[in-house]
Amino acid sequence: MTRIFRLSVAAAALSCTMATPVLAQDVTVTADELAAMRAQLQAMNARIDQLEGELAAAKAANDAQDATIAAQAETVAAIPVAKEPDSKIAWKGAPVIEGKGGWSFKPRGRLMYDAGFTNAPDSTGRSDGFGNEVRRARLGVEGDIPGGFGYKFELDFAHNEVEAADAYLSYTDGPIEVIVGHQNNFQSLEELTSSLNTTFIERAAFTDAFAFERRIGASVTYKGGDFMAQGGVFTDNFADTETNNRGADARLVYMPKMGKTQLHFGGSVHYNDIAEDGATVRYRQRPLVHFTSERFINTGNIPADSEFGLGLEAAMISGPFHAAAEGYWQKVNLAGAGANPTFFGGYAEVGYYLTKGDTRGYKSGKFDRSKPANPFNKGGMGSLQLNLRYDFLDLNDAGIVGGTQDGLLASLIWKPTDYTLFGVNYGILQYDDAVYALADGDRSYNVDAFGVRAQIDF
Known part of the structure; x- marks a missing residue:
């Protein structure tokens, strides 16, 4: 609370004291009563000081919490976002490697x-x-190439000879x-x-x-x-x-x-x-x-x-x-x-x-x-x-x-x-x-x- 607020409270108290003879001239304020009023005013000032201290402490705690949240937000923002892997691997009898853009590769045999x-x-x-x-x-490879293309190449090593089985390039567009x-x-x-x-x-x-x-x-x-x-x-x-x-x-x-x-x-x-x-x-x-x-x-x-x-x-x-x-x-x-x-x-x-x-x-x-x-x-x-x-x-x-x-x-x-x-x-x-x-x-x-x-x- 401000000093103006304190002065306002004191003025209000004095007004009440001075107005008393006007409203009831037959009433006389004794020295004891005046001392009691001063004591009440001092208690009010003390209470005001206490409330100001509590308010300041609360504000300080709030500022500290805001600072902690801001720091945590900066820390989270600094954490790198996990990127989607450039390739993924599935299993179909052998590993099938699929890359971005339509690439794939699979050994076969x-x-x-x-x-x-x-x-x-x-x-x-x-x-x-x-x-x-x-x-x-047989051993070979097959896969896809971006643009709808594909490939398959396979060699047969039986009978002490090496012969080509499938060996081609393909293109697929819908049906x-x-x-x-x-x-x-x-x-x-x-x-x-x-x-x-x-x-x-x-x-x-x-x-x-x-x-x-x-x-x-x-x-x-x-x-x-x-x-x-x-x-x-x-x-x-x-x-x-x-x-x-x-x-x-x-x-x-x-x-x-x-x-x-x-x-x-x-x-x-x-x-x-x-x-x-x-x-x-x-x-x-x-x-x-x-x-x-x-x-x-x-x-x-x-x-x-x-x-x-x-x-x-x-x-x-x-x-x-x-x-x-x-x-x-x-x-x-x-x-x-x-x-x-x-x-x-x-x-x-x-x-x-x-x-x-x-x-x-x-x-x-x-x-x-x-x-x-x-x-x-x-x-x-x-x-x-x-x-x-x-x-x-x-x-x-x-x-x-x-x-x-x-x-x-x-x-x-x-x-x-x-x-x-x-x-x-x-x-x-x-x-x-x-x-x-x-x-x-x-x-x-x-x-x-x-x-x-x-x-x-x-």
Whole structure:
């Protein structure tokens, strides 16, 4: 409180004292009463001093608190703000590194080891018995590049050779994907399904017999809703770049869903212009497994100007059950006179998961990775799948006798985790017009084949 306030209080007290005789002249203020009033005034001054001290202390405390808050605010402001990391890492069988602007990088690879045996009639004179091999040993990388571009490069080191598998640059814009480089042609559901996700140790007989393989070229894929169209022009594969082969492939797929059932219907067309004097083609096939070099059906070398192929495919997946079937016709346009032969191959299969909750994978017009509902690493046993297949290949036509192969095949596949697989395969291959005859000249007989596979990928 100010000095003016104190003087005002004192003046008010004196006024009251002096006014008393006016209002009541008969009242007389004694010396004791005046002393008491002075004492009250002094007490009031003391109280005022006390209140001023308390107010000053409160103001000082408030100023100190404001100073502390200001200091804390400066400290917080000085703390650097955590920045978003320039890259992040996820795990999909291997580390996937994603950077700013659309960059990504992922190492990839697979290792498949096969073993088993074949059993042919002794009088054919063909080697059989135990066999084994590293079927595939691949290492590579894949990823994205800003602007919608991508890349994939993979080498296979099996069989004491180094061969390129996928090796291409891609560009994606909405439903359209363009690929330039070494890639699969658009022939057959079975061929386009990765070897990681097939139901048997080897693909259907016609895919190998008709020399389906990756080639260098450019392709376009359009996928919109339930429809997909693919087409491309190609030369030859990395191992045969000196040839004059020029080809074109196209494929159409309709892949609707009916409730929880996935359906697949497709067709493909293939043309290969060999365009080289003295060129030949040869169609032949092993009995189910790859680790044997024996081929009991074989057309031998056929002088040819070109090849024309036509394929049909259908499949369905419903819960643990799946079915698939394909047919493929390969016509050879001979370089010389004579009727042009057309050879045929196809298969029909069914499969069923014996473990609860498992189903076969499917994506973008082909079978995809299946993922166990109860993987081994989470206390489950993984998935167990039983498959049966009838596989047919006919290499007889227009005077060419390459033989026929009828296969009755069964497989049992155990996947402990998403990225590991153990498979057992057995097949009975029945031959007519086989290349090798029995001792009595008969060319119709059976060959047994058994194979197991251990597989890991990332």
